[in-house]
Amino acid sequence: MKLLNIKQPSATKQASAAPPTIVPLPKRVVLPFVSPWGEAPVLVSKGEQVEAGQCLAKSDDVLVPAVYASVSGTVTEIKAWPGKLGKEVRSIIIETGGQQSGPVSNPKVLGEPQEIFQQVLAAGIREVDSHPWPLALRIASPDLIASVLPSPAGPLIQAIETLIINGMDRQPGVYVRSTLLSQQEEDLLESIPFLQKLSSASRTVLAVTDMQSVSGELQQKLSALGVELVRCPNKYPLALEPLVTQFVTKKEVPQPANDTRLIGAAVLDVNAALNISSLVQSGRPSLDTVIQVEALAAGVRQLVRAPIGILLEDLLGNLSGLPDRPAKVIIGGIFLGDAQFSFTVPINQETDVVTLQTADELHRSADEPCFNCGYCVRHCPMQLLPNELGKYCEYGKFDDAERNFLFHCIECGVCAYVCPAKRPMVQLLRFGKKELLAMREAS
Amino acid sequence: MKRPDLYVSMSPHAHAGYSTRQIMFETILATLPLIFAGWFFFGWAALQTIIVCVVIAVLTEGVWQKATGRAVTIADGSAVLTGILLALILPPAIPWWMALLGAAVAILVGKQFYGGLGQHPFNAALVGWAFIFVSYQAVLESYMMPEPRWWLEAGGYLEYPPLDVLKLDGIAAVSGLPWADFIYGNVPGSIGTTSILAALIGGVYLIARRIVDWYIPVCFILSAWIFGFIFWQIDPESYANPTLHILIGWIFLGAFFLAPEKGSSPVTVQGMIFYGIGCGVLTMIFRSWGTFVQGVPFAILLMNTLTPLFDRIRPRVLGRVKEIA
Numbered sequence: 001m002k003l004l005n006i007k008q009p010s011a012t013k014q015a016s017a018a019p020p021t022i023v024p025l026p027k028r029v030v031l032p033f034v035s036p037w038g039e040a041p042v043l044v045s046k047g048e049q050v051e052a053g054q055c056l057a058k059s060d061d062v063l064v065p066a067v068y069a070s071v072s073g074t075v076t077e078i079k080a081w082p083g084k085l086g087k088e089v090r091s092i093i094i095e096t097g098g099q100q101s102g103p104v105s106n107p108k109v110l111g112e113p114q115e116i117f118q119q120v121l122a123a124g125i126r127e128v129d130s131h132p133w134p135l136a137l138r139i140a141s142p143d144l145i146a147s148v149l150p151s152p153a154g155p156l157i158q159a160i161e162t163l164i165i166n167g168m169d170r171q172p173g174v175y176v177r178s179t180l181l182s183q184q185e186e187d188l189l190e191s192i193p194f195l196q197k198l199s200s201a202s203r204t205v206l207a208v209t210d211m212q213s214v215s216g217e218l219q220q221k222l223s224a225l226g227v228e229l230v231r232c233p234n235k236y237p238l239a240l241e242p243l244v245t246q247f248v249t250k251k252e253v254p255q256p257a258n259d260t261r262l263i264g265a266a267v268l269d270v271n272a273a274l275n276i277s278s279l280v281q282s283g284r285p286s287l288d289t290v291i292q293v294e295a296l297a298a299g300v301r302q303l304v305r306a307p308i309g310i311l312l313e314d315l316l317g318n319l320s321g322l323p324d325r326p327a328k329v330i331i332g333g334i335f336l337g338d339a340q341f342s343f344t345v346p347i348n349q350e351t352d353v354v355t356l357q358t359a360d361e362l363h364r365s366a367d368e369p370c371f372n373c374g375y376c377v378r379h380c381p382m383q384l385l386p387n388e389l390g391k392y393c394e395y396g397k398f399d400d401a402e403r404n405f406l407f408h409c410i411e412c413g414v415c416a417y418v419c420p421a422k423r424p425m426v427q428l429l430r431f432g433k434k435e436l437l438a439m440r441e442a443s
Numbered sequence: 444m445k446r447p448d449l450y451v452s453m454s455p456h457a458h459a460g461y462s463t464r465q466i467m468f469e470t471i472l473a474t475l476p477l478i479f480a481g482w483f484f485f486g487w488a489a490l491q492t493i494i495v496c497v498v499i500a501v502l503t504e505g506v507w508q509k510a511t512g513r514a515v516t517i518a519d520g521s522a523v524l525t526g527i528l529l530a531l532i533l534p535p536a537i538p539w540w541m542a543l544l545g546a547a548v549a550i551l552v553g554k555q556f557y558g559g560l561g562q563h564p565f566n567a568a569l570v571g572w573a574f575i576f577v578s579y580q581a582v583l584e585s586y587m588m589p590e591p592r593w594w595l596e597a598g599g600y601l602e603y604p605p606l607d608v609l610k611l612d613g614i615a616a617v618s619g620l621p622w623a624d625f626i627y628g629n630v631p632g633s634i635g636t637t638s639i640l641a642a643l644i645g646g647v648y649l650i651a652r653r654i655v656d657w658y659i660p661v662c663f664i665l666s667a668w669i670f671g672f673i674f675w676q677i678d679p680e681s682y683a684n685p686t687l688h689i690l691i692g693w694i695f696l697g698a699f700f701l702a703p704e705k706g707s708s709p710v711t712v713q714g715m716i717f718y719g720i721g722c723g724v725l726t727m728i729f730r731s732w733g734t735f736v737q738g739v740p741f742a743i744l745l746m747n748t749l750t751p752l753f754d755r756i757r758p759r760v761l762g763r764v765k766e767i768a
Contacts, residue, residue, distance in 0.1 A: 086451075252763075325448075326449070328449060329449055335454060335456075339454075341449060362450060363457050363458040364452075369558075371521075372561045373705045377710045382762065385754075408760050416458075420465070420466050
C-alpha cells in the first residue's frame with residue numbers, strides 16, 4: 001500500500017529532457033472557433049485559400065478569442081466537429097496543401113502598454129487551465145481594460161498587485177511547464193517586461209516547486225527584472241490556480257467565482273508567457289503548441305511540437321513505440337483530463353498532455369458504499385467534506401450539497417484518487433453541480 | 444463513423460492503489476500480535492474463542508445479506524475483523540455458545556441492521572461485547588489464569604484481572620505488582636486486552652501504514668493519562684497512578700483498534716481530537732467513579748453516539764470570502 005502522499009515527479013530529472021520533437025505537417029487541421037466566452041464570427045468561406053497566420057474568425061466582443069490558421073491550405077468545411085469533451089464544436093477544417101508559405105511576420109517594436117495589450121488581445125491565446133477571463137483581460141491593468149470595455153465587470157476594475165507566472169506542472173506525471181521553463185529561459189525572460197507593463201503589478205512572482213532546479217544565472221536575471229522566485233511544496237494540486245495564488249499571496253481566492261482578480265492577483269502559466277513572448281518577437285500568434293505524449297506501459301514519455309488543430313490520430317500516428325490498441329486515451333492528464341471517445345479530436349493550446357493507457361492501467365471505480373474512512377476529508381485541498389458531498393449528490397440531495405459548498409470543489413480528483421471504496425467522487429460531484437445549474441436555469 | 448473501442452470515464456484516471464478490502468486485511472494483520480499474545484498466555488482456549496467468533500461473524504453476515512437480497516460482501520474482511528475484535532475483548536474461557544451469540548449480535552444488531560459497512564453508529568464488536576456483558580455478567584467476572592508458554596513464568600499472584608482488583612480491593616492490592624507483567628499481558632483478563640506490548644505493535648503498524656491516523660489513539664491515551672494524573676496528584680490515596688491505569692489493560696486495545704474504527708469515528712481532524720479526548724476522559728471517569736469495572740467499552744460506545752456531532756466540527760472551507768463587488 002502506498003502512503004497517502006501524492007507527490008509530483010521531480011522536475012529536475014526532466015529538465016534534461018530532449019527539446020520537443022517536431023511533428024510532420026498533418027493532412028488537415030481542425031480549428032474550433034467556439035470558446036467559453038462565445039463564438040467568433042468566421043471571416044473565411046468554404047473553398048478559400050488561407051495562409052498560415054491568417055485570421056479566420058474574429059469577434060467584436062473582446063472576450064471572444066480570435067482564431068488563426070495554423071497551416072496554409074484550403075478551407076474545406078466549416079461544421080460541427082467532435083471536441084475533447086465529447087460534444088460537437090463548430091470548427092473550421094483546413095486541408096493542408098501546396099507551399100507552406102512562411103507565415104506573415106512583421107515584428108514591431110512594442111513599447112507602449114496599449115500596443116502590447118491590443119496585440120495580446122487580438123492573438124486569442126488559449127490556455128490549459130480554465131479561467132474566468134481570457135488571458136489578455138485577465139492580466140491587463142484596469143486602465144487598459146477601460147480602453148476596450150466601456151463598463152468592465154467588477155473583478156476587472158480591480159488593480160493587479162501580484163502577477164504570478166506559474167512554472168509548476170499541473171499534475172503528477174506532467175512536465176511540460178518545467179521543461180519549457182528550463183529550455184526557453186531567454187524567451188520567458190523576454191516576456192516578463194511586457195507582462196509587467198500590461199498588468200502594472202507591483203509584485204511579479206515566478207512560482208516553481210521546491211524540486212525544480214533553477215539555475216543561478218536565471219535567478220540573477222529574474223531578480224534584475226524584479227521577479228521574485230517563490231518555491232512551493234511539490235504536492236498536487238498546489239499548481240492549480242486558486243491554490244498557487246493562495247500560497248503566493250496568502251489570501252484565499254473567493255469561491256465559487258474562482259477569480260484571482262478579486263484579490264488583486266493574476267496568474268498565467270509558462271506556456272502563456274512563452275506565447276506572449278513569441279507574439280512579441282514575431283508579431284503574430286504562435287501557430288504550434290507543445291504537447292507531452294505519455295504511454296507509461298510502452299515506456300513512451302516525450303514532448304512534441306505540433307501545429308494547433310492537429311487531430312489526435314495524426315499526432316499519435318507520427319510517434320513510434322505507442323501501444324497498438326490503447327484502452328483509454330486521455331487529454332489533459334490522469335488527474336484532470338478527459339477520456340476521449342475518438343481519435344479525431346483536434347488538439348490546441350488547451351491541451352498539455354495526451355496519455356494512453358492500456359487495459360492493465362485502467363482505474364475502475366466501484367459501486368461500493370462509503371465506509372467513512374475520511375481519507376478524502378483529510379486530503380481535500382479546499383477543506384471540503386467530499387464523503388458527505390458525494391452521498392448528497394448520489395441520493396439527489398443537491399440543496400444540502402450546495403449548502404455544504406459543493407461549488408467550492410475544484411475537481412482536482414484527489415478524493416477519488418485516495419478513496420479505498422473507489423467511489424467515483426468527481427463524477428458524483430460534477431453530477432450534483434450540473435443538476436444544480438440546470439435547476440437554477442429552470443427556475 | 445465507426446467508433447474505436449475506447450473506455451471513457453470521469454477523471455481521475457488513476458488511483459492510489461488500495462481498497463476497502465486491503466485496509467481490512469491490514470487491520471487484521473495488525474491484530475496478529477494480539478492473537479499471538481492470547482494464545483501465548485491463555486493457550487488454545489483463546490484461539491477457539493477467536494475461531495468461533497470469526498466463523499459466526501462471517502456466517503451471520505453472509506446469511507443476512509443473502510436473506511435480505513443484498514450483495515454478499517464477506518470477502519471484504521470486515522466481518523472477520525469484527526469477529527476477531529469481539530473475541531479479543533472476551534474472556535478466553537467463555538463458553539463457545541456465548542461467543543457464538545455475541546458474534547451474531549455484533550454483526551446483526553451492531554452492523555447489518557443499520558445498513559452494513561460504514562453505516563453503523565456503534566463499534567460492532569463492542570455491541571456484541573455489551574450484549575454478553577448485560578446477559579451473562581457472571582462469565583465476564585471469571586477469568587482463567589495466564590499460563591504463558593516456554594520461558595515466561597506465570598504471573599500467578601492475581602486471581603482476577605488487575606482492573607477488577609483495582610476496583611474492588613483498592614490501590615494497595617495492585618500498586619506493588621511488577622509493571623513488566625502488565626506490559627507483556629501476564630495477568631488474567633480477556634484475550635487481547637491484557638497485553639499492552641502486542642496492542643502497541645499492532646497499533647504502531649496501523650499508524651505507520653496510515654490506516655489509522657494518530658489523532659484518536661494518541662489523544663485517547665494521553666488524555667486518560669493526564670486526567671488520571673490530575674486526580675492522582677490531588678489524592679494519591681484514592682486514585683491510582685495514571686501510568687498504572689493505562690497499563691492494566693483495555694486502553695491500548697481500545698485506542699488503537701476499537702475507538703478509531705472507521706464507520707463509528709469522526710472523519711475531521713478536529714473531530715478526531717475531541718473524540719479521542721472524550722474517550723480517554725470518559726474511560727477514567729467510569730473507572731474512577733462508575734459502577735462497572737470496565738471503562739473503555741462504555742466510553743467508546745458513548746463517544747460513538749457523539750460522532751455525528753464531532754463531524755459537525757469541520758475545517759473552514761477555503762474560498763469562503765465575502766464576494767467583492
